[in-house]
Amino acid sequence: MIQLPFAAESSPDFPRIPETVSMAMRNWILTFSRKIPEVEKLNMLFRQNAGWNSGQQFLRSTSDNGIDFQFPGLRNNAADAVVAWSVIHNEKEILFAVNLNPEKEAVAYVTIDVALHAVDSRMRNRYASATCPAELNVEVRNGKAIRLTIPAYGFVIYE
Template sequence: MQNLLDLHLNPDFMGVREHCLEKLRPYQMERLESLMRKYPTLLSGAFFLRSTSRNGTIFSYPDDETGDNEVIAWSRISDDHEILCAMNLDQENYAIVYVTVDDVMHPRDSSMKCLFASDLSPAELNIEVRNGKAIRLTIPPHALVIYC
């Protein structure tokens, strides 16, 4: 089975491979491979780049000139199921950002659970009404988080 690096990041999208994924330990890569088998949406779901915001009000995409290029977030969606992935490319600082999620799939007062974190991260996050719907992520330096 192709791994996450080869399947989704050829060529290296905005430095995600170099700055984050290549730094994962072998056991973390094994956990990711296991997740891809358990959640086929990670491989075959529709891909959506997600906008982020530091203040919860002004959202932008990482490729915008004024956008945050330190956090890359995307969703994979299939069969009314969303899996959100986000990476902090900063080498030294935590990133605290709001990330847009699908507005229709997530009712008010719902939450998303952590499936994977390459470093300490909250186990569950509440959906907030911001830019449609969003969750507030705290991502350690060089870390990858996956929520569903």
């Protein structure tokens, strides 16, 4: 279960994530949870959007090039992984993504639900730990995908 905001035990629990990525995710949560203003913003957003913690969760595959999609940590070093997951609640998809690289921003295509998004529709940014695009176009890649830019060691939410 997600339960982000914001304790060490609240990382997404997906069986496909290798242990090295799970450990990196826990370390990211511990570090991020010390950023009090960011945690306060997230807590407020999660209170305003209760459905973010009550839908079905899906681990999402990612790609550097928009062609070769894989789940986190299967081809890259855990420290370079983008971990992305969705919650689907009331026919809406909320996409969460973390960049586990503390030194550089990540640009990655992330698979999203095929049935919920029309081609050329947009997903809107609801939260970013640093400057990120306000909207992203839905593209036909691995079914459907969006191209995320995530700050170094950052977190984004799109809906």
